[in-house]
Amino acid sequence: MLRTANISELRKIIKEEKQRGKTIVLVPSMGYLHRGHLTLIEKAKETGAFVVVSIFVNPLQFGPNEDYARYPRDLERDAQLVEECGVDLLFHPSVEEMYPRPMVTFVEVGQLDKVLCGANRPGHFRGVTTVVSKLFHIVQPDIAFFGQKDYQQYLIIRRMVSDLNLPIEVRGVPIVREKDGLALSSRNVFLSAEQRQEALVLSRSLQEAAELIRRGKQSARDIEDFIRTAIRRDSQGVIDYVEVRDAEDLSEVTEINRQVLIALAVKFGPTRLIDNIVVEVETNV
Structure with missing residues (x-):
């Protein structure tokens, strides 16, 4: 080399x-x-x-x-x-x-x-x-x-x-994850053992939110609220943002009727982690 x-x-x-x-x-x-x-x-x-x-x-x-x-x-x-x-x-x-x-x-x-x-x-x-x-x-x-x-x-x-x-x-x-779902990041080394465990709520809540959309949930605000509630309930992480956006141009989404990005950023102590999931939405033509 x-x-x-x-x-x-x-x-x-x-x-x-x-x-x-x-x-x-x-x-x-x-x-x-x-x-x-x-x-x-x-x-x-x-x-x-x-x-x-x-x-x-x-x-x-x-x-x-x-x-x-x-x-x-x-x-x-x-x-x-x-x-x-x-x-x-x-x-x-x-x-x-x-x-x-x-x-x-x-x-x-x-x-x-x-x-x-x-x-x-x-x-x-x-x-x-x-x-x-x-x-x-x-x-x-x-x-x-x-x-x-x-x-x-x-x-x-x-x-x-x-x-x-x-x-x-x-x-x-696509995102590469640990076996337990945590998105790989160079900053993960800064997490304490407790923070590392709590951070699993990020991928878990994203997957659960994606499943809600696949089952027909269309309100972007409801999806965001669902994730925020899960993070606050299951961790001491400080939320920077949780947002549903258009997956192509990041424009605002109110009703989920096309491919969307669910993205979040959360701080565990001084360590800021990001994660996301892209969700395909079936449309009836």
Whole structure:
């Protein structure tokens, strides 16, 4: 496996691979890899392409009171994992390499970034789209893989690629969960044993809410209330949001009569967890 922290060196490698006729696939990450990340890499490897994994904890997407400084990092552990997965190139730039001077140019996707996580984390998605845009320009991938646990991020990246006519196919990979249902996250390491157990209410309530919809429940507000009640009853988690949204454009939903996203964010102590489920609704034509 090749490794570099240098943009110029990476571009040289990519140019050579493209000259050989190779398709380039990118799996962006912030590191501290878990089975969810490794699933993205497995999907990337299945393409038979030249697979690049980036590891970069991006300061632009963290607010002033968020956990940038304590975000878990272990580059050598991650490097061993990606090498075992058969990754062709690991790109792990420093902050100075990615942002050699203060940024004055940003990429922003309107509307989609104002709801859900964007509502209470101003600037977060601007940081995400800016760094992903930079990575796309640096690596020049043909395909990029993103996990759907960050479903809003996945939609935003897809929209950015479409609006800017970037020649990149964005592929989403479903949420990877522990056997008990907890969505895998690098932040799970911060949960106490009690918080870890309480956090199971997130996936459980989402599944139960999805079943209510499949049985005919159509009120989005009733579904949201059902989940909030379950979280407050079964945990000490502090709810950031629980919302039912259109699964394609995140627009508001009152009556559930099309494919919807049920998304939530809940804090257990200082650790903020997100989860979601996409629910197909049968319509009688």
